[in-house]
Amino acid sequence: DDGLMTQQRGQWGTRLGFIMAAAGSAVGLGNIWKFPYMTGENGGGAFLVIYMVCIVVFGFSLVMAELVLGRMAQKTPVAAFREIAGRRWSPVGGLAVLTAFVIDSFYVVVAGWTLAYIGFEASGALATTNSETLSATFNDLIGSPIQPILYAGAFTIACAAVVIGGVGSGIERASKLLMPVLFVLLVALVVRAVTLPGAAEGLEFFFVPDFSKVTGETLTAAIGQAFFSLSLGMAAMVTYGSYIPRERNLPADAFAVVSLDTLIAVLAGCMVLPAMFAAGLSPGDGGAGATFLVLPAVFDAMPGGALFGVAFFSLLAVAALTSAVSLLEAVVCYLFDEYGLSRAKATIGSSVALFLLAIPSSLSFGLLAGAKLFGMSFFDLLDYVTSSIALPLGGLLTALCMGWVVGPRAAQALSPAGRSAPRWAAFWLFVLRFVAPLGIGWILVQGLIG
Numbered sequence: 413d414d415g416l417m418t419q420q421r422g423q424w425g426t427r428l429g430f431i432m433a434a435a436g437s438a439v440g441l442g443n444i445w446k447f448p449y450m451t452g453e454n455g456g457g458a459f460l461v462i463y464m465v466c467i468v469v470f471g472f473s474l475v476m477a478e479l480v481l482g483r484m485a486q487k488t489p490v491a492a493f494r495e496i497a498g499r500r501w502s503p504v505g506g507l508a509v510l511t512a513f514v515i516d517s518f519y520v521v522v523a524g525w526t527l528a529y530i531g532f533e534a535s536g537a538l539a540t541t542n543s544e545t546l547s548a549t550f551n552d553l554i555g556s557p558i559q560p561i562l563y564a565g566a567f568t569i570a571c572a573a574v575v576i577g578g579v580g581s582g583i584e585r586a587s588k589l590l591m592p593v594l595f596v597l598l599v600a601l602v603v604r605a606v607t608l609p610g611a612a613e614g615l616e617f618f619f620v621p622d623f624s625k626v627t628g629e630t631l632t633a634a635i636g637q638a639f640f641s642l643s644l645g646m647a648a649m650v651t652y653g654s655y656i657p658r659e660r661n662l663p664a665d666a667f668a669v670v671s672l673d674t675l676i677a678v679l680a681g682c683m684v685l686p687a688m689f690a691a692g693l694s695p696g697d698g699g700a701g702a703t704f705l706v707l708p709a710v711f712d713a714m715p716g717g718a719l720f721g722v723a724f725f726s727l728l729a730v731a732a733l734t735s736a737v738s739l740l741e742a743v744v745c746y747l748f749d750e751y752g753l754s755r756a757k758a759t760i761g762s763s764v765a766l767f768l769l770a771i772p773s774s775l776s777f778g779l780l781a782g783a784k785l786f787g788m789s790f791f792d793l794l795d796y797v798t799s800s801i802a803l804p805l806g807g808l809l810t811a812l813c814m815g816w817v818v819g820p821r822a823a824q825a826l827s828p829a830g831r832s833a834p835r836w837a838a839f840w841l842f843v844l845r846f847v848a849p850l851g852i853g854w855i856l857v858q859g860l861i862g
């Protein structure tokens with residue numbers, strides 16, 4: 413019975429395919445939509461430095477921890493924690509799946525905006541550098557009651573289609589083809605953005621840290637963003653790890669994924685922040701709308717701008733798709749492994765549920781804008797609770813579990829089957845045992861006490 417399950421799970425076709433798919437999960441709206449405005453709102457350079465520290469110290473170790481757990485268990489998070497670390501760790505997997513579900517529900521809303529923007533660019537509605545026109549277009553879209561929900565629905569259906577298609581054929585093929593194109597386009601846009609008049613100030617804001625404004629909130633925002641961007645602290649990387657064949661050298665793949673993700677976030681920062689300064693905006697302006705507000709102006713300043721615009725938002729939609737697919741995949745795999753639901757049933761059921769949860773998220777930019785809980789709209793609340801609390805908490809627990817309970821077995825499993833643990837494995841375990849739990853715990857407390 414177990415053998416049959418393993419056969420049905422599928423595996424990544426090639427090493428590059430896996431890296432592309434895991435990078436496809438990591439690289440998404442988190443890098444291009446969220447990272448620039450989080451940096452803008454949290455003081456620029458200082459945020460970038462703290463973010464980088466979080467990536468290097470916690471991110472990389474935890475990506476390896478999650479991937480290796482998945483590979484050891486060949487199962488999804490709940491079963492993986494249970495089988496590798498014992499019954500009392502399975503709630504960590506449960507928290508992960510729940511977090512994935514909630515993130516996906518607001519993720520599809522922003523992905524829906526991306527779809528809408530493909531149309532806007534194509535129709536010429538954004539062919540202006542006037543920031544008032546651009547912000548009116550954006551606010552009309554997100555504030556309207558029906559349109560953004562339909563886009564979110566369309567996006568949800570696309571995700572479900574990929575997930576039903578299965579691991580190798582759907583996710584892997586799409587990622588391998590489109591991620592490199594997105595990268596090239598991004599580089600071209602950075603070149604344009606940094607050469608706009610006034611852009612230099614934006615680069616200075618991004619790269620010259622001013623630590624005087626750092627608060628507990630900055631720290632939580634940075635670690636939350638690091639986890640969000642790396643798809644960490646919830647089921648995604650464990651699930652993807654369960655598809656990596658035993659003969660691969662896992663740390664090298666993890667390193668590639670973390671570097672790519674970070675590179676793309678920094679490139680997105682180099683594109684959006686200078687463009688904001690060039691448009692006469694200040695970096696905190698626009699909040700969650702920043703990327704959508706300033707990019708059309710960058711396109712408009714390029715020859716063939718509308719074409720760039722259409723291409724860019726299409727690729728962003730694909731990047732969002734590969735990330736949302738990993739979120740949905742986590743939920744679907746859980747239902748498949750735990751309850752034996754068929755892939756199709758699990759996918760359709762969870763997609764309907766998350767779409768229903770997406771509706772109030774979308775409305776919180778319009779009809780429900782006044783409804784606040786703890787001073788946050790429904791959308792912001794879901795984002796805050798998942799990114800700034802649930803993901804770091806999930807990461808902390810994963811670090812404890814992999815460091816203390818699984819320990820040397822995990823170190824051994826980093827290497828291809830039959831080879832001994834890497835020489836630096838003791839250092840990795842030290843980070844998982846002490847550095848990550850204490851560091852993440854300290855940051856979580858800083859956030860709570862403000």
Ligand code: PHE
Pocket residue numbers: 437438439440441442443515639640641642643644646648735736738739
């Ligand atoms: N990492 C993805 C992004 O940056 C979002 C994501 C978060 C995906 C958590 C899976 C898990 O857009």
